[in-house]
Amino acid sequence: xxxxxxxxxxxxxxxxxxxxxxxxxxxxxxxxxxxxxxxxxxxxxxxxxxxxxxxxxxxxxxxxxxxxxxxxxxxxxxxxxxxxxxxxxxxxxxxxxxxxxxxxxxxxxxxxxxxxxxxxxxxxxxxxxxxxxxxxxxxxxxxxxxxxxxxxxxxxxx
Numbered sequence: 541x542x543x544x545x546x547x548x549x550x551x552x553x554x555x556x557x558x559x560x561x562x563x564x565x566x567x568x569x570x571x572x573x574x575x576x577x578x579x580x581x582x583x584x585x586x587x588x589x590x591x592x593x594x595x596x597x598x599x600x601x602x603x604x605x606x607x608x609x610x611x612x613x614x615x616x617x618x619x620x621x622x623x624x625x626x627x628x629x630x631x632x633x634x635x636x637x638x639x640x641x642x643x644x645x646x647x648x649x650x651x652x653x654x655x656x657x658x659x660x661x662x663x664x665x666x667x668x669x670x671x672x673x674x675x676x677x678x679x680x681x682x683x684x685x686x687x688x689x690x691x692x693x694x695x696x697x698x
Contacts, residue, residue, distance in 0.1 A: 546615040548629045548662065553652035554616050561607045564600050571597045610651065619646075622697040627670045629662050634694035635679070642693065647671070 549557075571593055578590035619630030627633055632646045645660045647670065653661035660667045669681045670692070679690045 544613055547610055547613040547649060548615045548617050549649035550630065550652060551616050551618065553649050554611070554614055557607050557611055557614075557651060561604065561611070564604050564607070567600055568597075571600060619697045625674050625695065627673045627692065627695055629671075630697065632696040632698050633670060633692060634696075635690040636693050638689055643690070645670075 574593040575590065575597065578587055578593050581587055581589065584590050617630045619632070622628060622630055627647065629647050629649075632644065635643045635645070637643055645655075645658050645666070647662050647667055648659045650661045650663055653659055653664065662668070662671060665683055666679075666681050666688075669679050673679055673692050675692050675695055677692050679692060681688045681690070
């Protein structure tokens with residue numbers, strides 16, 4: 541029997557997915573109305589409005605199925621309940637780059653990742669390299685711009 545792979549995420553990421561699901565489900569009846577209106581215009585073979593509405597309906601249904609799948613596999617993790625000396629999902633990590641400039645990241649789920657706000661996926665090259673590391677360990681990461689080296693200077697669970 542196949543096991544279902546859990547999808548770790550923070551409560552905030554879970555809430556965003558739930559909000560997006562509600563928005564998409566609210567859009568469903570509007571799309572059905574648009575399809576009915578376009579269908580009333582006659583010949584469907586050359587009806588751009590009809591085809592656009594059907595395409596949008598397909599996109600919405602696919603998005604709903606994807607979000608429902610993610611939510612069904614969600615494993616919500618509260619970083620404030622974590623502790624330890626190793627980097628794990630949810631940890632906030634301060635790294636020193638090659639110029640000893642501090643960089644701070646929180647290890648989050650794929651749906652929550654946004655490097656501009658300091659949130660990287662546990663599945664990203666840097667995220668994978670950081671998981672399991674301790675303070676004062678060096679980390680080497682291969683990225684498209686070349687190899688980068690970091691020193692783990694602090695691990696927090698906030």
